[in-house]
Amino acid sequence: MTRLHNDTLLRALLCQPTPYTPVWIMRQAGRYLPEYNATRARAGSFLALAKDPDFATEVTLQPLARFRLDAAILFSDILTIPDAMGLGLYFAEGEGPKFERPLRDEWEIRNLFVPDPANHLRYVLDAVAQIRRALDGRVPLIGFAGSPFTLACYMVEGGGSTEFRIIKTMLYNRPELLHHILDVTARAVSAYLNAQVEAGAQALMMFDTWGGVLSGAAYEEFSLAYLKRVLTLLRRSADGARVPSIVYAKGAGGWLEKLRDAEADAIGLDWTVDLAQARTRLGPDIAIQGNLDPAVLFASPAVIRQQVQHVLNAAGPAPGHVFNLGHGVSQFTSPEHVEVLVDSVHELSRRDVPMAK
Numbered sequence: 421m422t423r424l425h426n427d428t429l430l431r432a433l434l435c436q437p438t439p440y441t442p443v444w445i446m447r448q449a450g451r452y453l454p455e456y457n458a459t460r461a462r463a464g465s466f467l468a469l470a471k472d473p474d475f476a477t478e479v480t481l482q483p484l485a486r487f488r489l490d491a492a493i494l495f496s497d498i499l500t501i502p503d504a505m506g507l508g509l510y511f512a513e514g515e516g517p518k519f520e521r522p523l524r525d526e527w528e529i530r531n532l533f534v535p536d537p538a539n540h541l542r543y544v545l546d547a548v549a550q551i552r553r554a555l556d557g558r559v560p561l562i563g564f565a566g567s568p569f570t571l572a573c574y575m576v577e578g579g580g581s582t583e584f585r586i587i588k589t590m591l592y593n594r595p596e597l598l599h600h601i602l603d604v605t606a607r608a609v610s611a612y613l614n615a616q617v618e619a620g621a622q623a624l625m626m627f628d629t630w631g632g633v634l635s636g637a638a639y640e641e642f643s644l645a646y647l648k649r650v651l652t653l654l655r656r657s658a659d660g661a662r663v664p665s666i667v668y669a670k671g672a673g674g675w676l677e678k679l680r681d682a683e684a685d686a687i688g689l690d691w692t693v694d695l696a697q698a699r700t701r702l703g704p705d706i707a708i709q710g711n712l713d714p715a716v717l718f719a720s721p722a723v724i725r726q727q728v729q730h731v732l733n734a735a736g737p738a739p740g741h742v743f744n745l746g747h748g749v750s751q752f753t754s755p756e757h758v759e760v761l762v763d764s765v766h767e768l769s770r771r772d773v774p775m776a777k
């Protein structure tokens with residue numbers, strides 16, 4: 421395997437010193453980039469793009485050609501797993517993801533199965549291998565999956581939701597049914613993430629976008645317990661290198677201390693949490709990823725720089741910070757502003773740290 425030329429992301433995730441704070445951006449390959457929209461138009465749709473390893477490789481590399489990012493993230497979606505389980509993923513124009521067959525009756529839930537990644541999700545593994553070759557050691561490749569609870573939200577609701585009425589009704593009325601969905605999904609997520617490591621992913625991220633809509637007690641029982649389950653089943657190293665894990669925990673400001681128990685290497689936070697307080701509450705041994713408000717990118721370059729400095733100050737000088745937005749970059753963001761962000765993070769965080777090796 422080619423030697424990794426820029427390993428700042430992996431070092432920061434393991435709380436090791438780096439000469440500057442590494443930065444990447446959630447949804448860095450997306451609709452704010454004209455070249456992404458051009459490739460998407462050639463592919464015909466988002467799903468056609470994501471399901472073709474050549475197209476997926478092309479768009480994964482697009483933001484790296486423009487910005488000095490310190491990581492690549494696999495171009496795919498968290499909903500590949502429920503799609504492989506037979507729920508029928510589709511995107512209604514302007515409405516986001518939907519399932520043709522959401523999980524509603526007990527019989528369907530009892531018949532849920534763990535898809536074999538090598539078979540049902542082959543296109544993702546092929547994309548991982550191809551992206552890794554195309555990167556040629558420039559930066560590490562992050563593989564990812566949805567958290568069991570976040571996937572269950574889409575599987576039960578049948579699409580996006582604001583109230584989460586159907587899944588919360590199930591959670592309170594028929595908890596055993598939801599536990600069954602989460603159990604099967606946790607096994608599916610761990611098999612899928614391990615297969616991505618085998619195909620070449622060098623760090624792993626689980627997106628728990630919706631755990632934050634639960635009460636603290638329900639969060640522990642229905643989200644955190646399954647994050648933990650997946651993490652204990654993960655391969656923690658490949659080719660002699662550690663494969664760090666990140667849990668993105670949107671809305672988790674109320675129970676940061678509990679998140680430590682999941683034993684991920686890093687916690688991704690949204691912008692509602694102050695990073696100085698997060699550092700105190702999480703302790704020095706876990707890395708933090710985040711957490712600039714994506715809306716800052718609508719402001720002027722001078723304001724972006726100032727807000728970057730603010731996040732860097734809050735994160736503090738100790739190792740273990742990966743700069744990111746607190747959620748995905750908006751499609752209405754100017755790519756020039758993303759460049760200002762990436763360059764500001766590097767400039768403003770530069771420090772004298774001898775690189776080992």
Ligand code: CP3
Binds near residue numbers: 494
């Ligand atoms: O970060 C990256 O660049 C990697 C690719 C990636 C996508 N989705 C591509 C995508 C990743 C890591 C995701 C994760 C994802 N997908 C999450 C968790 C993170 C988060 O945003 O909270 C969730 C909840 C989904 C489900 C999903 N997929 C939604 C709600 C949508 C529609 C929202 C939207 O922006 O339109 C998608 C579609 C999607 N996934 C797009 C992209 C680039 C936009 C698709 C398009 O081109 O139309």
